[in-house]
Amino acid sequence: MYVYIYNGGRKEVEVDMSFCNEIKKRFIRLSRGQRKVAQFVIDNPNIIATHIASDVGKLIGVSESTVIRFCYAMELSGFSELQERIKEDLIGAKNTDIGDHPLITKKQEPLFSNVMNRDITSILNTIQLVEENQFEQTVKWMHESNFIYVLGFRHSSPSASFLSNTLGNYRRHVKQIQHDVEDIVQQISGMDEQSLLFVLALDAVLEDVLTITKIARNKNVKIVAITNSGLSPIREYADIVFTVGAQKQASAETIIASHSLIHSLVEGMVAQNKRQYTTFQKSNAQIESNFLFLEKTKII
Template sequence: MNFMKEEFIKKMSFSDEVKKRFIRLSRGQRKVAQLVIENPHVVATHIASEVGKIIGVSESTVIRFCYAMDLSGYSELQERIRKDLSETEKVATKEPIYAGKKHEYLFSEVMNGDVASILNTIQYVDADSFQKATLYLHKANDIYVLGFRQCAPTASYLTSILENLGKKVTQIKFNVEDILKQMNKMDKDSLLFVIAYDSVLEDVLTIAKIAKNKNVKLIAITNSTISPLRDYAEINFVVGAQKQFAFEGNTAANSITHALIEGMMILNRNDYRKCLKCDTLLHYDFNLLEKQSAATK
């Protein structure tokens, strides 16, 4: 492991640790985890029994959550959360990097933020899920890509590369008519690839539910380990870092998408390379025709 990655992991917040273990927790413990992630001040200022009443679980469930997180008990949980909150307040008092019109090191701070986002994403990638996703992409007869608003750039990036590799792929447009049209075409041999961050989840959950009822395979990229899209997706990749705007997760989303494409190509590299070569030649022929046409005018 390189030095940069080691340093980043050392700085992982307790909230990040909870997200990483979220899927292993029981249903009741997940309620405690969600409160820790979304409203840490409540846990930091209330005793275990009160926290249990707030979220509708027993005090013993709250304590079992602590043990599941390798803590000695509720007091240590509060200590970890208070430490996180203290660090957050320190960060909040710093001057934002975009505050001034001129910033000598703006490019390095932004790009280091992108690196941190990608490193954080790596932690949540399960190797078996990654391999399964590449196989789905390789075998799918029809691939549908869904990504609205700030997720659209990654959706377009994925669609473009898959098309260049000879895959039959459709990017679903953000209008009711196209959504219904594409949903009607999907079947058990189709693959729906969804890129959806928290702010657009309401737009895609219904689509994901319909796809699941039609036995469509579903791969998702979200920016939260507790995204409700997890209930419908067979494979879910979590991207980005804490305290990022949703669109800032696109760098990490593009990176995991690139990795998936590379994994898919390994399964039949010769054929995929032939498709890329044909695509390049086709563009060359079109450019040549345009130049000849322009010369005759």
Template sequence: MEFKELIHEHYNQLSVSQKKVALYVMDHPKIVAMSPAQVVGETMGVSETTVIRFCHSLGFSGYAKLQKAIREQLLFHESSLTTYQQAKVELEQAPHFFEQVMTQDLEKIMETMKQINEADYEAAIQQLAKAETIYVLGLRSSHIAANWLSYAIGLVRDDVQLIRPETEDVIQTLRQMNRNSVVIVISFHRYLKQTIQITQLAHEQEAFIIGITDSLLAPISQYSHLLFPIHSPNQSTLDATASLFSFMNAIVAGLSVNDKDRFEERQNQYRAIASDFLFVEGVDEQ
């Protein structure tokens, strides 16, 4: 199992001090790989025993095994795109290639389902349902997902806005946020500084932040009131796509049934607008 996934799996069971070690290890793998446990502990202000207990919590027999895993999995990790392509090459010789890829997508969705806390999901739906305004943020590789989610939520309720730093005054958008606003932030490795900065500013405006990312250790975690991890092996955003869209669909579905009357009213308003000039009906079969 990838070292990052291992920490992710055990993170909620770690003590406060051990979580501090986990964050330090992820942020400074080279230092950990080359330094004794005592030095690492002193740097963070925790005991050497805490560092060793952290290793045991992840299933390592000792600190040396932790260092070995870091060297192999973090220091020499190839780019996520290269890893994605190599993983697919391994399936190339197998029969029914597309079925193999889609089966892997199903497995990733199942893994994501295991990682989602149902109470957190219900809390997110409640926050979104009562929000005066919903903002959705996702840049670069996360932009398409953010665009779809803002559109889909917009079919369910009013006052949904996709944040577009490239075409709008973000400061003006942030100024309009308050404790009645909810911001959904989508952020995957490699984590964009601009996404993190906007999330921090939205948090300072007292907006409620819902983070969707690939790790409980992702940078937006420190500003998120609720954080939902999407299973993403090998830090591949492409491999996380199926799980991401499946979870976003669950959010839209939850909102649509949370307030059925408002959803029905929204759909009636939508249907009442003349739109024949936009659509072509399918041709009837003869």
């Protein structure tokens, strides 16, 4: 909303209500395929304005009919009206230079709201990208594997720590590989076909990460990668790849989406044998409680 001030009075005019904002409001009510179209429209308005519906569908990876159904879901008459709405927004953005006008102020969206809405969009986009059969297979491997290894450096390190710590609350033999030459060699030596390796690749993949993954593959280790890029080189070596986040997001901004996916995977593992995992969690919590009690006793 922009506020125009004139003649000592105050007039509020809604001029920032773009069609993309309308899409965001209806996003959660759209079907899975329509959400893919919606995200593409938000991220690529220029392509929508200059391409036909069938070409847009091919770029997104959906049918032309899905593109048209998205238009109907947005209460438009068809793709032509969608193009007109997007063109109007693009022209308006070029012709409007509100920020330089001395008598006009813009009401800013609160920072927390802006950031949290980006996180929500990132998670919603991830939901569309997850294949159910791959999710179920990964959960099965997590439940059946003797050892689970977690690999992730730099920007991927927080997600790697979250995964290893969360898994450690429910089962034994979970190890996070540290960026240390001696530790890496030792961890690799224990991997076999009964092991599962999670590779967190939420930034430019280090050569060390690729080397470890290649060795694990040669040992017939099951490999699941979580990445924010459709072009990540880790895809060549992983059995299953999950893509997280929204298009054009920085690696740091995909962490929330990766943590949400990790949470879902762990919940799926626990559901395989809830009694087993709940018992271990309670036992683990009791051991930690006794340890803290002993530490306090020593201090006293």
